[in-house]
Amino acid sequence: MNELQRGIVNIRLDLIHRFRGDRFDFHGARIRVPKSISKSIRRKLLLDGAYETEEVEFVERYVEPGMDVIEFGGSIGAVASLIATRLGAGDSQYVVEASSELAELCRANVESNATDAHHVEVLHRAVSYNGTGVVRFATGRNAHIGHIARDGEEANEVPATTLSDVAAQLEDGRAFVFVCDIEGGEYDLFEKDLASVQKAKLSIVEFHPQDVEGRPVDIEAFLQTLPAKGLKVLEFRNDVAVIAPISAG
Numbered sequence: 157m158n159e160l161q162r163g164i165v166n167i168r169l170d171l172i173h174r175f176r177g178d179r180f181d182f183h184g185a186r187i188r189v190p191k192s193i194s195k196s197i198r199r200k201l202l203l204d205g206a207y208e209t210e211e212v213e214f215v216e217r218y219v220e221p222g223m224d225v226i227e228f229g230g231s232i233g234a235v236a237s238l239i240a241t242r243l244g245a246g247d248s249q250y251v252v253e254a255s256s257e258l259a260e261l262c263r264a265n266v267e268s269n270a271t272d273a274h275h276v277e278v279l280h281r282a283v284s285y286n287g288t289g290v291v292r293f294a295t296g297r298n299a300h301i302g303h304i305a306r307d308g309e310e311a312n313e314v315p316a317t318t319l320s321d322v323a324a325q326l327e328d329g330r331a332f333v334f335v336c337d338i339e340g341g342e343y344d345l346f347e348k349d350l351a352s353v354q355k356a357k358l359s360i361v362e363f364h365p366q367d368v369e370g371r372p373v374d375i376e377a378f379l380q381t382l383p384a385k386g387l388k389v390l391e392f393r394n395d396v397a398v399i400a401p402i403s404a405g
Contacts, residue, residue, distance in 0.1 A: 165195065165199055165203065166195065168203060169191075169195060169198055169199065169202065169203070172202050172203075173191055178190045178191065180201065180202060182201070182207075182234050182237065182238060183212055183216070183238050184238065184241050185234070185237035185238045185240065185241050185265075185269045186237075186268065186269065187232070187233060187234055187237050187265045187268075187269070188261065188264060188265055188268075189201055189202070189232065189234075190261070193232060197232070201234065207234060208234065208235055208337075209394075210362075210393050210394050210395075210396035211235050211335065211337065211360060211362065211396055212235065212238060214360045214391065214396065214398050215235060215238055215239055215242070215335070215360065216238070216242075218333065218358055218360070218398065219239055219242045219243075219333055220242060221242070221243060221244030221245075221247060222244065222247065222331070223243070223247060223330075223331050223332060223333050223357070224247055224248040224249070224250075224326050224327070224330050224331070224332040224333070225239050225243065225247075225248075225249045225250070225332065225333045225334075225335065226250045226251075226252075226319065226322050226323060226326075226332060226333075226334050226335070226356075227239065227249075227250070227251045227252065227334075227335040227336070228252045228283050228319070228334075228335070228336045228337070228338050228341075228345075229252070229253065229283075229336060229337035229338045229339070230251040230252060230253035230258070230259070230262040230266075230278060231253065231258055231262065231337075232258060232261050232262060232265065233251070233258075233261060233262030233263070233264070233265030233266050233278075234265070235335065236249070236251045236262060236265070236266045236278075237265045237266050237268075237269040238269075239335070240266050240269040240270040240271075240274075240276065241269050243270070243271070243274045244271065244273065244274060245271070245273035245274060246273065246274065247274040247275070248274065248275040248276075248277075248325075248326060248327070248330075249266070249270065249274060249275065249276045249277070250277050250278075250279065250322050250325065250326075251263075251266060251276075251277070251278045251279065252278075252279045252281050252282075252283060252317060252322065253278065253279070253280065253281075254280070254281065254282035254283075254291070254293045254302055254314050255293070255295050255302050256280055256312075256314075257295075258302075259278055259279075259280040262278050263278035266278060277325075279317065279322070280314070280315070281314065281315050281316065281317035282304065282314040282315070282316055282317070283316070283317060283318065283319075283338050283341050283345065284304060284316040284317075284318070284341075284344075285318060285344050285345070285348040285349065286316070288316065289315065289316050290313050290314065290315060290316055291304055291313070291314050291315075291316045292304065292305040292309075292311040292312070292313060292314075293305060293311055293312055293313075293314045294306075294309045294310065294311045295312070302339065303339045303340065303341075303368065304341065304368045306369065306370060318345075318348075318349055318352075319334065319345060319349045319352040319353065320349055320351070320352045323352050323355065331357040332355075332356055332357060333356065333357060333358045333359070333360065334353065334356040334358070334359040334360070334361075335359075335360045335361075336359065336360070336361045336362065337361075337362040339364055339368075340364045340366050340367045340368045340370075340373075341367075341368050342361055342362075342363060342364070343367045343368075343373060343378065344367070344368060346385070350385055353387065353399075354385075354386055354387065354401050356400075356401075357400070357401075358390075358398060358399070358400050359397075359398070359399040359400070360396065360397075360398055360399075361396070361397050361399060362395055362396045363375045363378065363379075363395050363396070363397060364395070365395075375395060379392065379397060382399065383402065386401055386402050386403070387399050387400070387401060387402060388400055388401075388402050
């Protein structure tokens with residue numbers, strides 16, 4: 157995008173906020189998107205209509221009342237708010253977000269879309285299996301590139317959690333869906349918390365071309381290892397996979 161194009165985008169975004177405020181429709185949910193959110197994210201949401209397209213499609217296809225949902229990487233709460241509109245009485249929804257600022261926005265968005273009859277918790281945590289209980293988290297230059305800090309990066313300490321930690325809060329025997337977009341942390345999770353992934357009725361996971369240490373990962377080669385771990389890929393598009401236990405249906 158050249159300077160002229162960027163200027164036009166900026167003007168369009170400013171006009172949208174001026175005349176419509178900061179609350180917008182997102183696939184049936186109503187979410188707050190303040191001007192403090194990066195322009196790249198707001199452009200996808202407000203101009204392109206192409207924000208987390210695959211995650212949205214898979215959530216709309218697979219998430220339904222009677223399920224609990226755990227989401228790692230809640231960001232501004234757009235996908236989580238969509239999920240909230242699809243759950244019903246007695247359902248539980250847990251969302252984990254490592255950025256304190258985004259966690260507050262995520263919480264407000266999700267709670268405004270949840271029914272009074274389903275349980276919502278947004279947890280300010282970072283997903284980590286380092287065993288220390290805390291994580292050095294680098295927020296990045298926009299809402300989608302926060303990550304566990306590497307050596308030399310400026311970072312904040314955030315309490316750590318794992319999928320098994322959060323899943324332990326769910327009622328025994330209830331089906332749950334796992335939604336995950338944690339900037340490379342998914343590989344560590346699949347290696348060290350596989351039993352929890354296997355317990356999910358379904359997982360919707362965005363895979364990234366690097367792991368948390370910045371090492372390149374061949375996504376398709378990784379997916380080919382899943383049958384040996386008792387998992388199967390139901391759908392895969394643009395790095396987002398729908399995964400289920402082989403024993404399921």
